[in-house]
Amino acid sequence: MILEPINVANTTGKKKPISWSKLCAYAILSLGGIIMVIPFLWTVAASFKTYSDLFYNPYRLIPTEWTWTNYVDVFRQVPFHLYFLNTIKITAASTLGVLVTSALAAYAFARLEFPGRDFLFMGYLATMMIPRQITLVPTFVLMRWLGLLDTHASLILPGLFSAYGTFLLRQFFLTIPTELEEAATIDGCGYIRRFSTIILPLSKPALATLGIFIMMQVWNDFLYPMVFIQSDELRTLTLGLSIFRGDVDIQWNLLMAATTLSIVPMVIAFLSAQRFFVEGIALTGLKG
Amino acid sequence: MTEPGSNVKVAVTIANKRIARYPFVSTLSGGERVSRRKINRKETIAGYLFLAPNMVGFLVFMVFPLVGSLLLSFSHWNLIQSPTFAGLDNYRQLFENPLFWQSLKNTAYFAFVGVPLQIILGLFLAVLLYSNIKGLEFFRTVYFLPVVSSTVAVSLMWQWLFDSHTGLLNHVLGWFGINPVPWLVSPKWAMPSVILVALWKGIGYNMVIFLAALKGVPEHLYESARIDGANRWQQFWNITFPMISPSTFFVTITSIINSFQVFDVTTVLTGGGPANATHTIVMMIYQYAFDFFRMGYASSIAYVLFGIVLIFTLLQLYFSKKWVHY
Known part of the structure; x- marks a missing residue:
């Protein structure tokens, strides 16, 4: 849209429909795009190369002979399928948990009046910026005291609550007209029915956005699994991958196969629900 | 009553x-x-x-x-x-610990060099994309791929590209006659390498935020500027930039806060080395709590980090109140 005056100038002055500045924009964006894609391409390429092929032709994109054995070997050397299942389990539980607790609390903050509501909400706002790294040590002590170290519960439980999620959903619920609920109240609907039959169905986009945002965070989390999980069979993908790196004495072909495996689910999720990923990010960036 | x-x-x-x-x-x-x-x-x-x-x-x-x-x-x-x-005592020991100052310096280096690069390049790409470019969605998808990938995976990918002997990066630089760079093995180059990876991973995120901010600038402002004969450069500095400044400021502050928590990329890519050149504050919390089991000491580091985060949060609140472009 900023380019419009130049286009006007072009049509009156020159005959070329595409301006130089636009060509430059395409060139720069394409160059940047290539830089974004190359590490992925080379990673996937390396994952299909044999060890000697990778050693003698490290810069070739296309393998001289394609091989699946790296992928087989990854599963043979470490329980990678368990890493997958563990990550799926923890991600699903945390995401669902955050959605439920945040939506319930957001409804209370947005629609119900009770003493201390604004005070509590300010408390939530105040802690929104506090990083989890600061609460890590006491959380570890608490989990140790509860006997939950080296269990998936130690990763899921702290993730069940999100001040940010509550804030985001509250803001969304406030945009839903109250008249809808007033009509339902006259029909004798209680709070739970109004919440579940009016507010929730209307909030699907907001719930999806928050859900995807939380899912991405939990799936890619590294610090908490590293602190709380010891047993090999309980590891998540990120943790398993980082430890596998040390175990295989950097056989890049194997490591790149494992890396590819760990990225693929998130990339597929992103490509199929792109809108929600992008909206989630845009919202987190514009809060405040 | x-x-x-x-x-x-x-x-x-x-x-x-x-x-x-x-x-x-x-x-x-x-x-x-x-x-x-x-x-x-x-x-x-x-x-x-x-x-x-x-x-x-x-x-x-x-x-x-x-x-x-x-x-x-x-x-x-x-x-x-x-x-x-x-x-x-913990705080006294902490302030006398050279590793703390080294980690603080590294973390600040990461934040104050990395974040401006992220912001400037992210904004630049967003402005390019927003100017009637065909294939906006395609480019957005491509730039966003690293954002959805885990930092651990991304760091492993780059570790291989950075490799001094078989790494693609030095090979490509060689085409232009540039001598091999000791990316991860020299204390001088380790932090720039970490910043490069974080930049590559984070640029799509910033780009998307700025795209959303650019969409919020009313079109009629550009129209009247065009009538006054403002060129694109003038339009950017006099309309776009002031209009999106609250977002820019917000993104800058949150990025700095996030950067002070850097852990994944340095742990996987360099392990804090060489010679502690990429050791960070959160790595120090981890080290003292879970390698040395000094819970009090680790908590004092966490509270120093909390103080830093608090300062930036207060700055954010103070300036967002003053800004009139909301």
Whole structure:
């Protein structure tokens, strides 16, 4: 849209429909795009190369002979399928948990009046910026005291609550007209029915956005699994991958196969629900 | 029954104050703040019940650890013996520890060099994309791929590209006659390498935020500027930049706060080395808590980090109140 005056100038002055500045924009964006894609391409390429092929032709994109054995070997050397299942389990539980607790609390903050509501909400706002790294040590002590170290519960439980999620959903619920609920109240609907039959169905986009945002965070989390999980069979993908790196004495072909495996689910999720990923990010960036 | 009424008044004043402070809230909470319903017992109980699951999490995993961390930072505790009161000893030791200053310096280097690059390049790409480019969605997808990938995976990919012998990066630089760069093995180059990876991973994120901000600039401003004969450069500096400055400021501050928590990329890519050149504050928390089992000491580091985060959060609040472009 900023380019419009130049286009006007072009049509009156020159005959070329595409301006130089636009060509430059395409060139720069394409160059940047290539830089974004190359590490992925080379990673996937390396994952299909044999060890000697990778050693003698490290810069070739296309393998001289394609091989699946790296992928087989990854599963043979470490329980990678368990890493997958563990990550799926923890991600699903945390995401669902955050959605439920945040939506319930957001409804209370947005629609119900009770003493201390604004005070509590300010408390939530105040802690929104506090990083989890600061609460890590006491959380570890608490989990140790509860006997939950080296269990998936130690990763899921702290993730069940999100001040940010509550804030985001509250803001969304406030945009839903109250008249809808007033009509339902006259029909004798209680709070739970109004919440579940009016507010929730209307909030699907907001719930999806928050859900995807939380899912991405939990799936890619590294610090908490590293602190709380010891047993090999309980590891998540990120943790398993980082430890596998040390175990295989950097056989890049194997490591790149494992890396590819760990990225693929998130990339597929992103490509199929792109809108929600992008909206989630845009919202987190514009809060405040 | 004077109390409930006055409570409502107080609530309304608080709400109004809050609205003044958070204009974003005011646009959304229109009808709610003027409601003067009496406090209703049933509604109160319902409110607390709806809040309860989240509140338990908030108390157990936010309020308790915040207080616990503060108390721990004033004590010595190795998890085996019972904790002993240490006063300011942890903080004194911390400030005398050269590794702390080194980590703080590294983390600040990462934040204050990395974040401006992220912001400038992210904004630049967003402006390019926003100027009637065909294939916006395609480019957005491509630039966003690293954002959805885990930092661990991304760091491993780059570790291979950085490799001194078989790495693609030095090979490509060789085409232009540039001598091999000792990316991850020299203390001088290690942090720039880390920043490069973080930049590559984060640029799509910033680009998307700026795209959203650019969409919020009203088109008629550009139209009138064009009538006045402003060129694109002038339009950017006089319209786009001031209009998106609140987002820019917000993104800058949150990026700096996030950068001070850097852990994944340095742990996987360099392990904090070489010669502690990429050791960071959070790596130090991890090291002292879970390698040396000095819970008090680790908590004092966490509280220093908390202080830094707090300063930037307050800056954010202070300036967002002053900004008029909202």
